Amino acid sequence: MKKFRLYYDKDREQDWLQKMSSEGWALKKFFLGVYTFVPCKPGEYIYQIDLLENWDGDKEDFAAFMEDSGVEVVSQWYRWVFLRKKAEDGPFEMYTDVESKINQYNRIKNFFLAALILEIGCFFIEINAALQTNRPLFWIFAILIGIVAIAFLRIVWRCQWKIEQLQRGK
Amino acid sequence: MDNNLPLTEAIFYILLAVRKPNHGYGIIQEVSEITGGRVVLGPGTLYGAINSLLSKKWIMLYSEDVASRKKKEYLITKEGIEVFLKEVKRLEELVRNAKLMEGLA
Structure with a gap:
């Protein structure tokens, strides 16, 4: 079964994967918002989502480390990884202390902050093109890019909020 | 080196678990056990x-x-052992001073 979703928030995405697993659907693959599920025993797996630090170097090392720790790397897309563990093997949480949780949200925040800056750049290029040529197509592009930029801004803001919550609770 | 202290609980126990050669899963298990x-x-x-x-x-x-x-x-290095022992000294001081509270409970 395939489902298309766009998530702002990896915690909500994780909750959704959890809900799917409890209904007997295990994530098998993720690509560009398309989630591929295969049947599993209801509640068989616990899922976690992570963002790697580096573009490549890390990937192999990270995957080997996780497999050694009894964690299955289900799908990797770009710097994003989907991990799971059988629920019968006990609780599964990637990050168990405040410091490493904050680090993770910082990685996600910086990732989308970079994307946001790129989008803002594109937005002004489109606006400029629209003003110069006065073709409606450029206005449509500008609006679409603007919407994406707002979505990214929201993610950055959410991460910041979570970091502050964690720091306050420390 | 002192601004490295205090160690987080995770770092403290990881250092302890690699006093002898240990791998990822072994570290998780040992820390949980002790x-x-x-x-x-x-x-x-x-x-x-x-x-x-x-x-x-x-x-x-x-x-x-x-x-x-x-x-x-x-495996822990000489430097790692040094930091760890400094942290232990700091923790001992805490426990020592905590005795001032005795008799209040």
Whole structure:
């Protein structure tokens, strides 16, 4: 079964994967918002989502480390990884202390902050093109890019909020 | 070196678990055992901590079993031991001073 979703928030995405697993659907693959599920025993797996630090170097090392720790790397897309563990093997949480949780949200925040800056750049290029040529197509592009930029801004803001919550609770 | 202190609980117990060569899963298990299940390190937390400890040279890569599987073992370094012992001194001071509270409970 395939489902298309766009998530702002990896915690909500994780909750959704959890809900799917409890209904007997295990994530098998993720690509560009398309989630591929295969049947599993209801509640068989616990899922976690992570963002790697580096573009490549890390990937192999990270995957080997996780497999050694009894964690299955289900799908990797770009710097994003989907991990799971059988629920019968006990609780599964990637990050168990405040410091490493904050680090993770910082990685996600910086990732989308970079994307946001790129989008803002594109937005002004489109606006400029629209003003110069006065073709409606450029206005449509500008609006679409603007919407994406707002979505990214929201993610950055959410991460910041979570970091502050964690720091306050420390 | 002192601004490295205090150590986080995770770092403290990871250093302890690599006093002898130990691999990722072994570290998680040992820490859980000696704390009676109170400190269970998440694999992401452990992965990040190991990389930061390696770059600080408090631990080193002890072996990489190429033959069977890529199971990396880590071992504490001299520097790591030094930091750990400093932290223990700091903790002992805390416990010593905590005795001032005696008799109030």
